[in-house]
Amino acid sequence: MKNQKCKGMQDLLPNDMSRFRHIEDTFRDCCRNWGYQEVRTPTLEYLHLFTATGTLTPKMLSKVYSFLDWDGWSGERVVLRPDGTIPIARLYIDNLGREELARLFYVTNIFTFEGTGKQNRERWQCGAEFFGASRFTADIEVILLAEDVIRKLGIGNDKLQLSHAGLVRALLQEFKLSPAEEARMIDRILEGDWEALAKSGPADPESRRLMAALLNLKGKTSGFLRNVRASFPKTSPDFKSALEDFLAVTTLLDKFGCSYEIDIAAMHGFEYYTGACFQFTAGGEKIGGGGRYDRLVPLMSGGNIAACGFALYMDSMTPLLRPRKEENAKCRILVKGKGVTPEIAERCFALAASIRDAGYPAEIDFTDREESCFRWVIIISGSKRSRFTLKDCVQNRRRDSASVAEILRVVSKG
Amino acid sequence: MKDCQNGNIKFALPKGRFLSPTASLLDEIGLVFQGYSAKAKQYRVHSTRFPGLAAKILQEKDIPIQVAVGNYDLGICGADWIEEYLVKYPTGTLLKVACLNYGEGDIHVAASARGRITSLNEVSIKRSDCRIVSEYPNLSEVFALDLRMKRFRIFPVWGAAEAYPPEDADLAVLWGRSGAHIAAQGLISLEKLLPVSAFLVANRESLENKDLSHILMCFDSRLGAGPRIRVRNESARSGGSKGGIPSWRAKEINLALPDGHQQGPAARFLQRAGLTLQGYSEQLLRRRPSADLDWLGIKVIRPQDMPLQVANGNFDLAITGEDWLQEHLCRFPSSPVKKLFALGFGAVKIVAAVSQDMPADSIDDLRLLVQSGRLAPPKVASEYINIADRYLCDNRINPYRLIPTWGASEAFLPEDADMLIDNTQTGKTLKQHKLKALDVLFQSSACLIANKNSLASSRKKEKIKVVTHKLRAGLS
Numbered sequence: 001m002k003n004q005k006c007k008g009m010q011d012l013l014p015n016d017m018s019r020f021r022h023i024e025d026t027f028r029d030c031c032r033n034w035g036y037q038e039v040r041t042p043t044l045e046y047l048h049l050f051t052a053t054g055t056l057t058p059k060m061l062s063k064v065y066s067f068l069d070w071d072g073w074s075g076e077r078v079v080l081r082p083d084g085t086i087p088i089a090r091l092y093i094d095n096l097g098r099e100e101l102a103r104l105f106y107v108t109n110i111f112t113f114e115g116t117g118k119q120n121r122e123r124w125q126c127g128a129e130f131f132g133a134s135r136f137t138a139d140i141e142v143i144l145l146a147e148d149v150i151r152k153l154g155i156g157n158d159k160l161q162l163s164h165a166g167l168v169r170a171l172l173q174e175f176k177l178s179p180a181e182e183a184r185m186i187d188r189i190l191e192g193d194w195e196a197l198a199k200s201g202p203a204d205p206e207s208r209r210l211m212a213a214l215l216n217l218k219g220k221t222s223g224f225l226r227n228v229r230a231s232f233p234k235t236s237p238d239f240k241s242a243l244e245d246f247l248a249v250t251t252l253l254d255k256f257g258c259s260y261e262i263d264i265a266a267m268h269g270f271e272y273y274t275g276a277c278f279q280f281t282a283g284g285e286k287i288g289g290g291g292r293y294d295r296l297v298p299l300m301s302g303g304n305i306a307a308c309g310f311a312l313y314m315d316s317m318t319p320l321l322r323p324r325k326e327e328n329a330k331c332r333i334l335v336k337g338k339g340v341t342p343e344i345a346e347r348c349f350a351l352a353a354s355i356r357d358a359g360y361p362a363e364i365d366f367t368d369r370e371e372s373c374f375r376w377v378i379i380i381s382g383s384k385r386s387r388f389t390l391k392d393c394v395q396n397r398r399r400d401s402a403s404v405a406e407i408l409r410v411v412s413k414g
Numbered sequence: 415m416k417d418c419q420n421g422n423i424k425f426a427l428p429k430g431r432f433l434s435p436t437a438s439l440l441d442e443i444g445l446v447f448q449g450y451s452a453k454a455k456q457y458r459v460h461s462t463r464f465p466g467l468a469a470k471i472l473q474e475k476d477i478p479i480q481v482a483v484g485n486y487d488l489g490i491c492g493a494d495w496i497e498e499y500l501v502k503y504p505t506g507t508l509l510k511v512a513c514l515n516y517g518e519g520d521i522h523v524a525a526s527a528r529g530r531i532t533s534l535n536e537v538s539i540k541r542s543d544c545r546i547v548s549e550y551p552n553l554s555e556v557f558a559l560d561l562r563m564k565r566f567r568i569f570p571v572w573g574a575a576e577a578y579p580p581e582d583a584d585l586a587v588l589w590g591r592s593g594a595h596i597a598a599q600g601l602i603s604l605e606k607l608l609p610v611s612a613f614l615v616a617n618r619e620s621l622e623n624k625d626l627s628h629i630l631m632c633f634d635s636r637l638g639a640g641p642r643i644r645v646r647n648e649s650a651r652s653g654g655s656k657g658g659i660p661s662w663r664a665k666e667i668n669l670a671l672p673d674g675h676q677q678g679p680a681a682r683f684l685q686r687a688g689l690t691l692q693g694y695s696e697q698l699l700r701r702r703p704s705a706d707l708d709w710l711g712i713k714v715i716r717p718q719d720m721p722l723q724v725a726n727g728n729f730d731l732a733i734t735g736e737d738w739l740q741e742h743l744c745r746f747p748s749s750p751v752k753k754l755f756a757l758g759f760g761a762v763k764i765v766a767a768v769s770q771d772m773p774a775d776s777i778d779d780l781r782l783l784v785q786s787g788r789l790a791p792p793k794v795a796s797e798y799i800n801i802a803d804r805y806l807c808d809n810r811i812n813p814y815r816l817i818p819t820w821g822a823s824e825a826f827l828p829e830d831a832d833m834l835i836d837n838t839q840t841g842k843t844l845k846q847h848k849l850k851a852l853d854v855l856f857q858s859s860a861c862l863i864a865n866k867n868s869l870a871s872s873r874k875k876e877k878i879k880v881v882t883h884k885l886r887a888g889l890s
Contacts, residue, residue, distance in 0.1 A: 052564040061559045062501075073725040073746045075545070075567030115505035180538075183562060 008114055008121030019318050020124070023153060024107050027126040027312065030149045031105040034141070036128050039104045041087035044069070047077040049086055052299055056083060057187045057271050063113040080111035084127045084311050085272070085293070086300075092131050093302030101132040107314075120315055127290075129309030131297065136248040138308050139276045139292055140256075143249075146288055146310045147258065150280060155320045158282040160259065161266040162250065165273040165291065166242030168264065171214055172197075173238060174207040186271060194265050206234060219262045222250035242275070249276045272296040275308070283320055288312035333411065334374040337366045338381035347380050351388070354404045360411060376411055422624060424829075425469035426477045426489035427459070432612050433471075435516045436490050445632045457825040467629065470829075473820040478615065482508040483817075485830040487620035488629065490514065494521050494550065494589060494610050502552040507618040512633060517611040519591040521550065523557060524601035529580030534604050537585065538562060547571055547578040548587035557587065557607060569726075572716040572820075574673060576601060577701040582713075582728040665711030667868075667877045670724070670732035672717040673699060676860060679759040680733050683860075687888025689881075709877060721863060725749045730868035730878060733757065737764055737798065737837060737858040744800035750866040754882060758889055760860040762837040764798065765851040766805065767844050769828040777809050777853045780833070784811055791815055795823040795831035802835040805855055824849060 005011060012020060028038065047066050050056045056064075065080040072078070081087055088104055096102045105128040114121050128145060130138050143160070150158050168189065172182055188196040194215060210232055219225065225247050235243075253260060266279050277291025290310025297305040335352045337344040348364050355362040363374075372393065378401075379389040387400045390407055401407045427450055428436055437450050447459040447469050454471055461467035472480060477491040478499035484507065496510060525531040537544055544566040548554040551570040558566040571578070575586040576599040589610060590596040596603045614633055620626065671694060672680050678696040685695075689707075693700030694714060703712050715723065720732035721742030731754075739753055766777060772789075774780045783789040791813040796802035799818045806814050819826065823834040824847045837858065838844055844851060862885055868874045 048565040051559065051566070052562065058556075058559040058562070062556070068745075071746060071748050073722055073742075073749050075569050075726070077567075 007117035008119070010120055010122065015323075016318065019321050020314060022321065023312075023314050023317055024126065026152050027105070027107065027149050030145060030152060031128055034103070034128075034145050034148075036103040036105040036145075039088065039091055039106055041081065041091050041106070041108065043081055043109075044078045045081055045087050045090065047079045049090055049300070050079065050082060055086055055272055055296070055299070057190050059187065059191050060112070065111050065113065081108065082110055082112055084108050084110055084125050085129060085309060086296070088127070088129050088309075089131075089296050089300055089302065089307070092129075092305075093297060093300055096131070097302055097305070099132070101130075104129050104131070124314040125311040126314060127309060127311035129307060131305055131307045133308055134294070134306035136245060136252070136276070138306075139249050140252050142290055142308050142310050143253065143278055144256070144258070146278075146280065146290065146312060149312060150282075150287070153317065153321060155282050155287070155317060158280050158287065159261065160278060160280055161263045162246075162253075162260050162276065162278050163262070163264050163266045163291075164242055164246040164276050166245060166275050167214065167239065169274075170236055170239035170242050171207075171211060173236060174210070190271055192265075206232075210235065210239075214264050217262050217264045220260065222247055222254050224262065225250055245275055272299075278310070280312075282317075285316045285320075286313065287316045287320070331360055331376075331411070331414075332374045333360055333362045333376045333378065335362055335364045336377055336379045337364070338379060340366045344380055344382075351378065351380065351404060351407075355408065355411070358408050358412075360408075378407060423464070423467045423488070423620075423626065423629065424486045425461075425467060425629075426480050426486040426491075427469050427471050428474040428477060428489075428491050428612075429471055430474055432474060432490065432492060432517065436514075436612065439514060439516065443632045443634075445629065457822075464628065470825060472825060473822060475820045478508055479817070480830060481615050481617050482506045484617050484619060487617050487624060487626060489615045490612055491615065492517060492610050493613055494553070494608060496613055496615060497608055498550045498552050501556045509616050509618050509621065511614040511616050511630070514612040514614055514633075517609075519589055519595070519610050520606040521553065521608040521610060522588060522590045522593075522596050522601075522603040523605045523607060524576075524579070524586050524588060524590070524596050524603050525584065526580035527597065527600050527602050529584070531580075531584060531604070532602070534561060537604075543567055544585065545569065545583045546585045546587060547575045547583035549573060549575060550587050553607060554587045569719075569722065572718040574701065574715045574719075577713050577715050578728075582723065582726075666709040667731065667874060667881060668711040668713070668729045669705075669881065670720050670729040670734075671703070671712060671714050672720070672733055672860075673714050674716065676717055676733070676735070676760050677714075680757075680860065683733075683757055683759055683888050684885075687885050689884055689888075707880070710881065721749070721751050722746075724863055724865050725751045727865055727867065729865070730874060731862060731864050731881060733860060733862055735760060735762075735858050736856075736861050737762065737801075739861065739863055740764075740856065740858070741798045741800050744804045752864055752866050752869070754862045754864050755886065755889075757860040757862060757885070760858075762839050762858050763841075763851075764801065764835065764837050764855040764858055765844070766833060766835050766853040766855065767824075767827075767838075767849045767851045768833050770848045770850050771828065772832070774852060775850075777811070780852060781809060781811055784814075789832065792832040793817055793830070794833045794835060795819050795826040796835040797821055797823060798835055801855065805835060 050061060050064065060082065064082040066077045069078050084106060088106060092102055092104065107126045109122050109124050111122055128142060130142055172185060177185060185196060213228060213231065217228065225243065229243055272293040272295065273291040274294045275292030279289035280287050288310060290308065292308040294306040297303065297307055333355055335348045337348045352362040352364050374393055377391040377393060379391065387402055388407060389398060390401045390410060391398050427447065434452055440446055444463060446462045448462050449456055449459040450469065450471065457471050459469050459471065474491045475495050477489040478496050480486050481489040482499065482503065499508060531537060538561045544563050546554045546558060546566060547569045549571060551568050554568050569583060575588040579586050579601060586601065587607065590603065593603050677699065681695045684691060689705060691703045691705055691712065693703035699714060701714050703714065705712055717734040718738050720734040721739050723729050724732050725746065736753065739751065742751065743749060768774060774783055784792060792811065793815045794802055794806060795817045797819050799816055802816055817826065817831055823836040824843055827834055827847065827849060835855065841851065862882065864878065869878060
């Protein structure tokens with residue numbers, strides 16, 4: 001039969017959903033333990049939320065699903081949510097802006113066009129955002145929360161890479177570009193084109209040395225950053241301030257024994273980052289990322305609110321999880337009717353209801369299909385007076401039971 | 415050579431602005447198509463040199479999509495329509511083979527010479543909405559995104575984009591021969607987006623799987639010639655001449671009148687109704703004619719664009735066709751546009767038609783053909799894409815493919831489409847092209863439409879009544 005699924009879209013089958021829910025449940029538990037509250041935003045948002053400088057780059061915007069709604073004669077376009085953070089910032093501004101601090105988390109899908117149709121155009125992510133968090137301690141909080149989730153999911157060999165958007169922006173200032181050129185250069189850097197920065201290097205040798213050092217930054221301790229600071233005593237105040245902030249984050253991470261790699265080039269994708277930013281990789285895949293975005297809420301006319309957050313990419317994490325055993329496999333019960341007479345059907349449904357009321361899942365079947373995946377099979381074959389046949393599929397034994405109570409007693413003993 | 419001999423190769427040739435230079439080029443390189451000239455009366459022409467090479471004359475706007483979907487192996491059209499397609503569908507199957515080095519003008523971003531915008535910097539820092547009107551909505555969107563406009567709205571129009579700024583749009587993205595040409599329309603060019611040269615384009619699969627070498631070799635002298643480079647930030651401002659352009663003041667009531675085929679009948683109707691206009695008659699077209707009612711502002715735009723413009727409140731009243739109103743309402747069912755009354759001219763039928771060879775005499779027959787698998791998902795060509803979409807859904811034709819066209823849908827049947835949904839006055843054109851109507855969707859004629867909010871406005875309703883009363887007089 002011809003595949004009728006839309007290109008770039010994916011179906012999640014029972015096994016996929018089991019792992020999906022495992023990620024979701026683990027993430028929710030962790031977030032709640034850290035004091036975060038769950039929110040959900042609509043699938044459709046206005047395009048203009050994402051178009052201003054400081055939100056999404058033109059290249060990312062060229063891949064959004066945007067269209068005119070049924071009442072879109074005014075030309076106002078809507079989009080299928082292309083990013084998780086910006087809608088949450090909008091939600092915060094619209095509803096929670098008066099609260100000094102807000103710790104929010106979400107599980108959501110985002111939509112981005114991908115040309116070949118071989119990769120997902122709908123992706124799932126779980127994210128947490130901390131609004132009103134202006135200090136480096138908040139950066140540490142979201143990094144540790146993300147690490148907590150990854151650890152509890154049992155994803156091994158994950159790697160944390162740190163960068164700092166403030167350092168990159170301060171370096172760009174040395175280039176003395178016009179605002180438009182600087183915006184275009186940031187776009188290229190965010191799209192991973194660091195060569196562009198190297199090619200249009202500044203004229204003075206000190207800035208050139210600084211740029212080379214920054215692009216090659218691959219240290220693993222805050223001490224490394226301290227040495228960088230000592231090597232460049234004449235940097236701009238903005239650069240110094242960003243470096244101090246980065247040092248504060250890495251020093252605290254060192255104290256927690258959190259291993260990381262400093263890689264300035266690891267910052268790409270989102271223009272809204274302004275401070276420390278990070279990404280997690282595992283098995284060669286990027287499984288999450290986040291950072292500080294102090295300008296986003298002000299840009300969206302939400303007041304001078306600092307914020308930071310992260311998202312974990314569920315599609316990338318799912319293949320890294322160990323296969324999960326069916327949760328209810330231990331007590332799966334099948335109520336099987338031998339024949340499909342009204343009496344047998346009535347007895348099957350009534351028995352299944354009693355089993356469910358007692359807290360066990362029960363399926364009903366009237367076919368001859370294989371029963372091996374069940375722990376118990378209860379066979380109903382005759383009139384009201386006839387007894388139930390209880391089959392223990394693990395012990396491979398059969399016994400006749402007189403009543404529902406007797407069945408439940410046996411089942412409860414396992 | 416095999417494909418050229420066997421009739422396997424199809425070429426899309428442009429109508430309109432590039433027809434004469436393209437015919438000259440083809441003549442020059444020895445690739446003559448019999449009948450391809452300014453006087454062409456048929457859509458299908460054949461190569462005199464390669465018996466297997468057939469061509470069709472199409473609207474230039476249709477050529478990129480027709481080549482991209484594989485209906486044609488090669489085509490020639492302007493860079494503006496190619497880029498308009500490619501910026502939206504960059505991973506498609508349309509490839510630019512060579513710039514043919516003819517064509518003129520550029521696509522400009524322009525603002526009104528009388529408006530407040532004099533540079534793009536002002537646009538990029540503007541915090542409020544920027545309204546952009548254009549025949550090139552995709553190029554306009556890329557421009558707005560590149561400029562990092564915070565908030566913008568794009569109004570796609572079928573033409574006459576120059577008529578909109580400053581009242582009904584902040585910027586127009588439009589073709590202009592030069593800065594002076596733009597200025598003569600009362601605009602100033604803020605940036606040139608793209609030089610408009612003719613290009614040879616090809617379908618990617620055709621290049622991979624067909625032998626096009628003998629045809630491409632004819633273009634040998636042109637292949638490899640680079641396109642003119644995109645110019646950014648090169649202001650083409652030329653002073654924004656204000657001479658010769660009628661002044662426009664904000665008026666209490668704004669009326670849109672049609673250009674094109676409906677201009678003559680509309681002008682006669684208005685004359686009958688006793689509405690005296692300066693600059694709008696059968697022969698004369700000014701984009702901003704004046705009326706003897708000093709509170710009535712008038713602009714001449716495409717009838718296709720009027721319902722949307724009335725919905726947005728740019729106009730209170732407009733004379734358009736019921737077909738275009740219906741097309742708008744199919745797209746925006748709750749739009750605040752209302753038909754006031756029919757004007758009794760421009761009567762056409764909107765029909766669904768197929769080739770006379772198709773074994774179907776009704777839409778029910780067509781559905782059975784599709785359901786039985788005897789007809790692959792039908793390709794339906796129409797300039798009324800929303801009406802067509804609704805009609806096909808309502809009639810349970812499933813699945814189907816819609817091919818948007820810019821008029822002359824009959825040219826697409828039977829090779830490039832299975833059905834058209836288009837207007838016909840007498841049915842003569844259908845017969846000429848060996849087509850038959852399966853169904854009449856509805857009858858359409860010119861009508862007066864209004865913005866519902868304007869009709870309810872205490873400030874406007876009395877004056878609207880004056881205009882409608884006058885126009886009703888024209889009905890008799």
